Amino acid sequence: MWAHHSGPTCLFDARPEDLLPRIAADIQREFQSLPVNAGTVVAQPSPHTLRGAETNFYAEAAEQQFDVTMFGQQVHIVATPVQYTWDYGDGTVFGPQSSMGGPLPQDRWGEKTRTSYAYGATGDFQVVLTTTFQGTYSVNAGPPLPIPGQGQFSAPPQTISVWRSLTRNYADDCNANPQGQGCPGAAR
Template sequence: MAYLGKALTVLACCVVLLMTFLLTARAEDASDSKPRIGGGFVNTGVRVGADIWVPDPGTGEFSIAQPGTVNTDPNDYKYELQCHLGGGEFNTPCLSTIVECRNGPEGKEGIPVIWYSKPRGVPGAVWSFHSGPTCLYDAKPEDLLPRIAAEIQKQFQSLPIIAGSVVAQPSPHTLRGAETNFYADAREQQFDVMMFGQKVHVIATPVQYTWNYGDGVVLGPQQSMGGPLPQERWGEKTRTSHAYTNTGDFQVVLTTSFRGTYSVNSGPPLPIPGQGQFSAPPQTISVWRSITRNYADDCNQNPHGQGCPGVVAP
């Protein structure tokens, strides 16, 4: 009887554990029963979620399978953004060839995607390239992160970002052969824009500087923006200084490279791929020559000497 009691106790515990597992699984199934919208960001790229995508036998274009449809295709399919490397990172050279997805059905804008496939039901099968790039005009437009990600670099490049200003010491005149200290006055800037009806906050941070001194010499890009010198140190060589070998007026142009981040509807900041380059208005610097002469007397002793009032220089 004692043995039978212990056995019943163990059996009851197993039943409780089984019921707990079934209830948990049912709760998880219920939470997943709502179809997820394709295109949301995950760490490894863009997910399709629970949607089943099927290609049209005639055109090859993909669409979401209708509920109850018997799918006889031996493959599963998913898409990822063109040029997307995962997370918020993109292949910058690839972005120059990204597909434009405009004027879709009913005037909708789409996203450029690459399609991948793998054999259905094969353990360990890996995703391989299927087709693309092509445009996907999502039937569920609520998820706009992929579209914003595909357009954010263009938006970043078109923002009214101020490259900064050129400061020269001495200025506006300097001497031929002497080091003229140049430095940039550039700051972080923030912008709020609307993209696809969503609030996008952009932060642009200066990270590199390129100096075109106007006489054929270019310095950079480099990380140093330079800095001011006290007047008693003018003429010293600095990381961003330049010595002109000719006289005349020269147009100095500063190009600043900005790195950007963006957040959608106060979400986490995501990096904008690549950098945006912006040029400041040219600043004119006049380069003069200096002449040194030695004199044995002053104008009181020799009023007709060079440099004295009324004496014409040779």
């Protein structure tokens, strides 16, 4: 028999399900599938550099936050970059290491840095940055909890063209002999 009830109804389960273990079990998979931006590769000088000269590479990567729903619960995820691996495109890989590098003033280009690299050959190389992120998550605005493991995300490749340079010494003074070898406008 059915009875008509006009007030609010509360359903009570004597043993409610604790969703935190289920969320914790799935959070690493969810973390890996987030659209985390690995950052960008910056090279100095760019887009051309010289064979044998130090090219300063550095990453521009930042902390990112995401809000997702898992099992009907609001989950806030924070991804923080912690390590960087550089694939310089010629078979050389450097990292993982904790330094993202940084820019140099133009008058210091060519100096060795933590993340610089000197190419031994000429050509076009695809430099790829892989950034490792650690994460935390909180459920329904609760305390942040660590995400087990880490997530690795790769930035789009940056093309760097490595050229060679030739240096020659000439005895002519272009002011005294404008047609001397090596002078602008002289026959080559």
